[in-house]
Each structure stands twice: as C-alpha cells, then as structure tokens.
Amino acid sequence: MQDLGIRVLFMGNNLARLLGGLWVTIEISLLSVVFSIVLGILLGMVMTLKNPVIRCITKVYLEFIRIMPQLVLLFLVYFGVTKTFGIQLSGQVSAVIVFTLWGTAEMGDLVRGALISIPRHQYESGAALGLESGQIYRYIIIPQTLRRLVPLAINLTTRMIKTTSLIVLIGVVEVLKVAQQIIEANRYTVPDSALWIYGAVFFLYFLACWPISLLASRLEKKWKD
C-alpha cells in the first residue's frame, strides 16, 4: 500500500503548529469582527441621517471599500503606508486594520438596512401608547433591529474568517502559511502530503465557520416574522 501523506500531519508537532496557525487566523478575525461591529453600528446609524454631506462621504467610503479587492487593500496598507509615512506596521496589525475597514463598511450597510427596514408605523404605534422615544427604541426598535441584524452579522463573520487566508501574502504566519511550511519541509520525503495538509486546513476552516453559520441559520429561523 502506498505511503499515506496523512502521517505528515502527525509527525513532530505539525498538528499543534497548524492549530497555532488557526489561532492566529481566529485572533485576527475576532479582533476585526469586534471592531467592525462596534464601528459598523455607529456607521450604520450615521448612514440613516439625512445630511447630504454625511451621506456622500459614507457612500464613497462604502463603494471604495467594496470595489477594492481586499488583497489590494492589504498591500496598500502593509506596503504603502510603511513606505509613504514611514510607519512600521506588522502584518497582523495591517490585517486587522484592513479587515476592520472592510467589516465596518459591510456592517454599517447591514445596520443601516436593518434600521430603515423597521416601518415608521412601529415608531408611531409605540408613541401612540404613550411611550417616550427612549422607550420606543429600547423595547420596540432595537430588539427588532437586532433580530434582523444578528444572523447577517454572523454570516459576515464567517466571510471575514475565510478572507483572512489572504494575509499569507503579506507574510503573516497563519494556518495556511503553516500548512505551506509543513508541505515544503516534507516535499522530498512525502511528496503527496499537500492533499492531506490542505485537507486538514479545509477541515479546520470548516470547524471554525460551520458552528457559526449553523447558529446564524438557527437564529434566522427562530426570529422569522
């Protein structure tokens, strides 16, 4: 029987290294997601304002971030900022900055959408009961906005986790980079390890994202109105 590449996975501390790489991925994603949610909620609220100047600025920001491939943004921040302004940013910090910029734009748009999707009459029927405007937000608007928002925000989180695989290209040693290193180190002894190691990486991404997207669809079903 042919020598199976899977044994590479269990050689030395390879598996632990892969898990360590996964942790880097998750750390960057989590930091970016937390920043994005906080800033995105603020951005989303700002975006519902009717001020034309604010509208224009947020629109340009949103379009700019969406049109730009994340890889280009990463290069722009990691190489561009370092060269131009002489600020030394590590790959990880650049990654968090770029994913926060991107996540904030996406999250902001989700928040804006959720806020404007609450019909005006919901505010009015709260007011007609004699609720103060703070109470209307607390008991009526915010709970409904959250219900619409949470599943979408969770989906965004999984997208961000997946997209962090790009940061290999600015030299951050995360799960994909560790995998490449392991494959390279065993290229001569176990030539077909690539399938197994990348397979393991696939499985790790799956492990990280699947429970999250499961949670999203659970909540979506539960809160459907």
Next chain:
Amino acid sequence: MDKNERLLEIHHLHKDYGNGPVLNDVSLDVHKGEVLVLIGPSGCGKSTFLRCMNGLESIQSGEILLDGQVISGEKTKWSEVRQKIGMVFQSYELFPHMTVLDNILLGPMKVQKRSRPEAEKEAEKLLERVGLLDKKDVYPRQLSGGQKQRVAIVRALIMKPEIMLFDEVTAALDPEMVREVLDVMLELAKAGSTMVIVTHEMQFARAVADQVVFLDGGDIVEMDEPERFFVCPKTERAQRFLNTFTFEKKEG
C-alpha cells in the same frame, strides 16, 4: 349636547405639508360618549386630521384641547396626553417580536407603571371580550388580519383612554374579517366609549355614528346625524361622494 361635556375640541386647525394646505381652518368638538365618523374621498385629509389629534402630525396653526387643556402647544407632554387618546392603525402594527400578551402589557407596564399581575388580569379580561383569550401566548405572525386588529384594539383599550381614534382599521383586511373587527367597535360604541373613526365602510358608519363628518379638500363640508346624512345629504359634494358607493342596474 351640553357644552360641559366637550372632551376634545379642535379650533381652526391648519395643517400644511409645504405644498398647499391639507387641512384648512377645521374646527370640531367631540363630546363625551360620542361616536364621530369621518368620511370623505381619498386624500381629503381625514387620516391626517385624526393623526393631528394625538400629535403624530404637527399642526401649523390652531388649537387642540383635551378636557379643556391645550394639548397642541410647544410644551405638550405627548407621552401623557397619548395615554388618554388611544389609537388603532390601519396596518395593526403589533410588535412582531412580542407575544400577544406582551404587546398588550407594554403600555400599562412601561408607561403607566402598573404591576404585571394586575395588568395581565385586565388584559385577559379584554382578550376574552374580543374572543381571543386562547391566543394570548402566540406571536402576531400566527394571527389573521382580523385577529391582529382586535389585539391592537385591546392594546389601546387597556390604557383606559378617554377617547379612541380608529384610522381605517378595516382597510387592510379581507372582506370576511372586516365584520369581526367592526363588531368589536360597535360593542365599544354601545358601551359608551368616545370614538373618532375614519372609515370607508359606509354601512358601518351609518350604524355606529352619532355624527357623520364629511371632509373634502381639507374642509369639513357637512356634518350631520347619520340617518339625515346618508338619506338626504345637504351639499352637492356629499351627494356626489355617496353616489360613488351605489350602483344602478343597467337598463337592458
């Protein structure tokens, strides 16, 4: 009727959205225990008029008094006034994330600070009255339109308002559900509630109203008792409006 019994008074109300007046110098008194029905063609300002009465629309000039107190001023505490003026909307507007019971209890508990057991007891009594006690723990999405609207009426009633406003509450309902909602309103009227109703249901208007108020072009054109208004309207505009509801058999 006796002047002392005036509950809601509207003096020379003027409302403008910025492109011509919607309501032009409208005055109206609502007496205690009286049922007023506002009718008129679409866009005549009747819904806007109703919404002015509890401050959902701002007014440009004029005065609104409740129990002799001016409520249309700058310093009006609308949250207090609106406890006395209940409103039911065309599209029910139950809160979709709360059960029927929680929908009903939000006002009494958060606005009037009543205790849950006491409010709950009253909510159950009111739900029973509209035949929906068995639905108290379901979410609005599980109800039919007519059931939602009856819950919305209970939600307004539990605040013990002095006057109830109904804004085309059957307009979004399937025909077979209109009746169940109108029956609840008829019963309220019989029990002596003060009500202002905007509706397109002429038969119902005739049955429920003490006074019919016909609005057209932002004006009160005619106001009369229902029998007189529907049988022999005085103004030509009212006649024309009422004619749109009758069909003459085509001569063969």
